Structure formats: C-alpha cells, structure tokens
Amino acid sequence: MFFVDTIETAGLGNRSYLAGGERAAVVVDPPRDIDRVIAAAVRRGVRISHVVETHVHNDYVTGGLELARVTGAAYLVPAGAAVSYARVPVRDGDRHEIDPAAGLVLRALATPGHTPHHTSYALDEHGTAVAVFTGGSLLIGTVGRPDLVEPRLTEPLARAQHASAHRLAAELPDTTAVLPTHGFGSFCSAGRTAGESTTIGAEKTSNEAFTRDVDTFVADLLAGLDDVPAYYAHMGPANTAGPAPVDLTPPALADADEIAVRLAAGEWVVDLRHRLAFADGHVAGSVNIEAEGQLATYLAWLVPWGRPVTLLADSAEQLAAAQRELVRVGIDRPAAAATGEPSGWAREGEALASFPQATFSDLAERSGDGVVVLDVRRDAERATGFIEGSVHLPVHTLHRRLHEVPEGEVWVHCAGGMRAAIAASLLDAAGRRVVAVDDAFDAAEKAGLTVRAR
CATH class of the missing domain: 3.60.15.10 (Ribonuclease Z/Hydroxyacylglutathione hydrolase-like)
Incomplete structure (x- = not known):
C-alpha cells in the first residue's frame, strides 16, 4: 500500500x-x-x-x-x-x-x-x-x-x-x-x-x-x-x-544604536509584528512586513537584492520562523535582529513613529477633502474595480516610485490590509503623512465610495 x-x-x-x-x-x-x-x-x-x-x-x-x-x-x-x-x-x-x-x-x-x-x-x-x-x-x-x-x-x-x-x-x-x-x-x-x-x-x-x-x-x-x-x-x-546548505542559527542581536546606524546606511530594517501593532508605534524608517503574511514573497520582491536586512520581531520564535521562510527564497542570513518591544529598538530620547489605521467608511467620510487615495493592489486586481480618482502604484513598485505619489495626506489600501500596511510603512519612512486602510476592498462600495471597473 x-x-x-x-x-x-x-x-x-x-x-x-x-x-x-x-x-x-x-x-x-x-x-x-x-x-x-x-x-x-x-x-x-x-x-x-x-x-x-x-x-x-x-x-x-x-x-x-x-x-x-x-x-x-x-x-x-x-x-x-x-x-x-x-x-x-x-x-x-x-x-x-x-x-x-x-x-x-x-x-x-x-x-x-x-x-x-x-x-x-x-x-x-x-x-x-x-x-x-x-x-x-x-x-x-x-x-x-x-x-x-x-x-x-x-x-x-x-x-x-x-x-x-x-x-x-x-x-x-x-x-x-x-x-x-x-x-x-x-x-x-x-x-x-x-x-x-x-x-x-x-x-x-x-x-x-x-x-x-x-x-x-x-x-x-x-x-x-x-x-x-x-x-x-x-x-x-x-x-x-546548486544551493548551499542552510544556516538557521540565530543572527547577531542588534541594540538601538546599531539599528539606527543600519537605517542611516540605507539598509532595510523590517518589523515583523502585526500591522496594527506597527502602526501604533515603530522605529522611524523601518518597514512593516508581517511574519504571518507572505513575508518571504514580499520582502524578497521589495528589497534590493543583496541589501542587508535586519529583522525586528515580537519573540525569538517569530524570528526563527521568519529566518526559515527567508532562506527558502535565498535571503540566507539576516544582518542582525532584535526581539521584544519597539521601545527597546529606538535610542534614548528618540520617539517612536506611528500612523492611523482606518476603514473604507472612514475614507468615505473624508471624500472630497483632497486626500490622496493610493491603491497598491496588482494590475489584475485593479482591473476588476477601483475607487474613482485613486492613484495606482502596486506595492512591489512603490519603493522605486514614491516620488509619483501626489502631495497631501495619503490613504493607502489594498484588498485586505496587509499590503496597505507595507505601503504605509514605506511612505511613513519617507516622511509622508499616511493613513493605512485596514479593511476588505469589498467594503469600499458599501461604504459609499464610487467603485468603477475598467
């Protein structure tokens, strides 16, 4: 048998x-x-x-x-x-x-x-x-x-x-x-x-x-x-x-000073926590890609290949799981890592950054106020329907096209919230005022927003 x-x-x-x-x-x-x-x-x-x-x-x-x-x-x-x-x-x-x-x-x-x-x-x-x-x-x-x-x-x-x-x-x-x-x-x-x-x-x-x-x-x-x-x-x-054997031993731990130095050098510091926790408080300049989402796909898609990556995690267990995911796509060793709370990742006297989370109903209430609505879904998704007047920049292109986002407060959405959080973190790191829409796109039209199809 x-x-x-x-x-x-x-x-x-x-x-x-x-x-x-x-x-x-x-x-x-x-x-x-x-x-x-x-x-x-x-x-x-x-x-x-x-x-x-x-x-x-x-x-x-x-x-x-x-x-x-x-x-x-x-x-x-x-x-x-x-x-x-x-x-x-x-x-x-x-x-x-x-x-x-x-x-x-x-x-x-x-x-x-x-x-x-x-x-x-x-x-x-x-x-x-x-x-x-x-x-x-x-x-x-x-x-x-x-x-x-x-x-x-x-x-x-x-x-x-x-x-x-x-x-x-x-x-x-x-x-x-x-x-x-x-x-x-x-x-x-x-x-x-x-x-x-x-x-x-x-x-x-x-x-x-x-x-x-x-x-x-x-x-x-x-x-x-x-x-x-x-x-x-x-x-x-x-x-x-012929791939080399993997090394899943824990990476070197970084303190707040090292994290700041790596950010200043243009390296990627990736916060693996849930998007709501990230929005509430994070190290300025860090990028949010949830460990529980498609971490390997989106991090490997976004980060310039070979650029050092530092991981910030809730726990050693979350960090280990992230390492395992990343070796599957050739990101073999994080440059450094830290676990715990974001207050321990920022240098003394440096305030944590944050930005608001919202729903499509919240966005509908702001309609006409001149806010920028940024759609970061893929082309195929947008073809099935999009919010009238929204700007479209797929999340995997955003880090190269931040200059294309119009001036003003940016309300960013995707299909459910995870990619919007990635995009919001990139915009926040670039110094833009941003609101992350953490909502299912199906709710947009029900909230009173005009949704059109190509």
Missing part, C-alpha cells in the same frame, strides 16, 4: 511531497529547509531513496541537492536542465523503482510548458498510475505560467502547456490523483486554483486546458499573466548552480 504526505510551504503557495511504501519513499520538489522532509520520513519509518525535481524552480531555492547528499538518495533532475552539479538526468519514459516490495515505480513524463524541460512523474502501483506529481504543469483548475524563462518562449510554452495537459489526460486513468507543486497562492500559477485536491478525471471537466481550444486557451492564458516577483530572477541561477 502506498502513501503520499504533503509538505506545505504556505507562505510561497507551494507543496512538496513524500511518497512511498513501507520501506522507501521519494521526495518531490523539496523545500530548502529539508529538516521538515527528513522529519516526515522519520515519522513514516521510511528511507528516502530518491529525490526528484519537476523543473529548475523560479520561485524558491530547492533543498533537493542537499537532501540527496544528506540521505544518499538518487537525485533526479530533468536531463534538459543545464545544472552545474552531478545528478541523475531524467528523460521521458524513464522508470525508477521506489519500493519494489510495494510495487511502486516512478515514471517520468515530459510535460514542457512551465519550463522547456519540465517533467511530471507518475507513481505507478503494480503497473497502474495512482498519482501524478505535476509540478508546474497541470494545476488544480489551471496550469503553471509559461512566461518565466524567456519572453520569446512564452507563447510556444503556453501551447506546450496545453499539449502537456492533454498528454497527461490521455495516458493516465481518470482516478489518478493530481499532485502539483504550485497553485496554492504561488505566483508560478497562471490562474486561480479551485480546491485542495483533484484527479485527472476532475480536471478534464473543469480545467481551462481542457475546456478551451488551444488558441483560446493560449490567448486567455497570456492575457491573464500577472507581474513576476523580482526575486524570481535570482532563483533559477541559484538552483542551477
């Missing part, structure tokens, strides 16, 4: 898998913090015999190379991926026995589209496919985006995505469980996923790759592509070169 355990990396919207029988197992698309994977194998009492990659990842640093080294497992990587380290090159049709006693064989299926070399893996039990690990190929209700490799390849890869989905549907039973890596909030997904689990049969009736002809599918896929996080440009090269 086989098993499949899911290893969630919720902050990045990805899943890894441990699958096998009573004695041995394979790990698919492992995260960089491999201790979680090893712990899952220990709980199952199995040996990790194989570690496989569906593709060279663009959205996170893989733990595959290190996991294979530590466990002695065979490291399977698509043959078309030009990596710099020794591995077992995988080609279409290759088979690898995972647990012979359980009749488990991993079978490679070339599924280009997300990348040219993308490979899915069917898990066969006694000759029948019971699951397929689809990486960034066939997702739940959608497919992986085809625009992360090279602009000239985007349309050909989109067409390849359609063909790859149909190949999986033609060659695998309808009952085969579809187990993608991306699609649970990942920016590698070309559309929204629908649900937590699926099968080949379910996707054939609902996935856009099957419900649309190839030309319509490609046109809609390309039209719906959203912004690519800036840090993706660094993930592929890191994975091609």
Whole structure:
C-alpha cells in the first residue's frame, strides 16, 4: 500500500511531497529547509531513496541537492536542465523503482510548458498510475505560467502547456490523483486554483486546458499573466548552480544604536509584528512586513537584492520562523535582529513613529477633502474595480516610485490590509503623512465610495 504526505510551504503557495511504501519513499520538489522532509520520513519509518525535481524552480531555492547528499538518495533532475552539479538526468519514459516490495515505480513524463524541460512523474502501483506529481504543469483548475524563462518562449510554452495537459489526460486513468507543486497562492500559477485536491478525471471537466481550444486557451492564458516577483530572477541561477546548505542559527542581536546606524546606511530594517501593532508605534524608517503574511514573497520582491536586512520581531520564535521562510527564497542570513518591544529598538530620547489605521467608511467620510487615495493592489486586481480618482502604484513598485505619489495626506489600501500596511510603512519612512486602510476592498462600495471597473 502506498502513501503520499504533503509538505506545505504556505507562505510561497507551494507543496512538496513524500511518497512511498513501507520501506522507501521519494521526495518531490523539496523545500530548502529539508529538516521538515527528513522529519516526515522519520515519522513514516521510511528511507528516502530518491529525490526528484519537476523543473529548475523560479520561485524558491530547492533543498533537493542537499537532501540527496544528506540521505544518499538518487537525485533526479530533468536531463534538459543545464545544472552545474552531478545528478541523475531524467528523460521521458524513464522508470525508477521506489519500493519494489510495494510495487511502486516512478515514471517520468515530459510535460514542457512551465519550463522547456519540465517533467511530471507518475507513481505507478503494480503497473497502474495512482498519482501524478505535476509540478508546474497541470494545476488544480489551471496550469503553471509559461512566461518565466524567456519572453520569446512564452507563447510556444503556453501551447506546450496545453499539449502537456492533454498528454497527461490521455495516458493516465481518470482516478489518478493530481499532485502539483504550485497553485496554492504561488505566483508560478497562471490562474486561480479551485480546491485542495483533484484527479485527472476532475480536471478534464473543469480545467481551462481542457475546456478551451488551444488558441483560446493560449490567448486567455497570456492575457491573464500577472507581474513576476523580482526575486524570481535570482532563483533559477541559484538552483542551477546548486544551493548551499542552510544556516538557521540565530543572527547577531542588534541594540538601538546599531539599528539606527543600519537605517542611516540605507539598509532595510523590517518589523515583523502585526500591522496594527506597527502602526501604533515603530522605529522611524523601518518597514512593516508581517511574519504571518507572505513575508518571504514580499520582502524578497521589495528589497534590493543583496541589501542587508535586519529583522525586528515580537519573540525569538517569530524570528526563527521568519529566518526559515527567508532562506527558502535565498535571503540566507539576516544582518542582525532584535526581539521584544519597539521601545527597546529606538535610542534614548528618540520617539517612536506611528500612523492611523482606518476603514473604507472612514475614507468615505473624508471624500472630497483632497486626500490622496493610493491603491497598491496588482494590475489584475485593479482591473476588476477601483475607487474613482485613486492613484495606482502596486506595492512591489512603490519603493522605486514614491516620488509619483501626489502631495497631501495619503490613504493607502489594498484588498485586505496587509499590503496597505507595507505601503504605509514605506511612505511613513519617507516622511509622508499616511493613513493605512485596514479593511476588505469589498467594503469600499458599501461604504459609499464610487467603485468603477475598467
């Protein structure tokens, strides 16, 4: 009897898998913090015999190379991926026995589209496919985006995505469980996923790759592509070169004087506390990215690559969790850190900064007072509706475009509050008067604000 355990990396919207029988197992698309994977194998009492990659990842640093080294497992990587380290090159049709006693064989299926070399893996039990690990190929209700490799390849890869989905549907039973890596909030997904689990049969009736002809599918896929996080440009090269082992030991602690020096040097000091606590009082010049939000995605997207980062956290536990998230996207070591209360992070005699929080009802009461309404959602979100007269600067571009924000008091909003808090902290650090709207965008029209659609 086989098993499949899911290893969630919720902050990045990805899943890894441990699958096998009573004695041995394979790990698919492992995260960089491999201790979680090893712990899952220990709980199952199995040996990790194989570690496989569906593709060279663009959205996170893989733990595959290190996991294979530590466990002695065979490291399977698509043959078309030009990596710099020794591995077992995988080609279409290759088979690898995972647990012979359980009749488990991993079978490679070339599924280009997300990348040219993308490979899915069917898990066969006694000759029948019971699951397929689809990486960034066939997702739940959608497919992986085809625009992360090279602009000239985007349309050909989109067409390849359609063909790859149909190949999986033609060659695998309808009952085969579809187990993608991306699609649970990942920016590698070309559309929204629908649900937590699926099968080949379910996707054939609902996935856009099957419900649309190839030309319509490609046109809609390309039209719906959203912004690519800036840090993706660094993930592929890191994975091609071979990531180093991670170091999760606590960083050096910074006192108030060191924090001030780092801010003065133009380094990033990131406050991980909840946005309401940050708004009430924080070190002037610090940026707020909540530890409980999409910390890795937004910090790696915003910070100039390689710029030293100091983390301010409620507790040692929050700091450790943040470190773990950040190594997954190649931010390996914080320059320094501090925990506790913001009063201990500011030098004696220096007042903490603060700014107001508000709702869309509060904003409606100020309508006509000449306030600046700043929308920091992504383009695709704004296309579905926006507050009349608002200025649009997506949060991931704001740090480079602060000069484009009109003069006056800035009321900043997103879809729910987390990104508005990031934007408000950037504006506050730049010396602007700011109010962070901590409210769901659905409430804007109900509050009496005029919402228009493009």
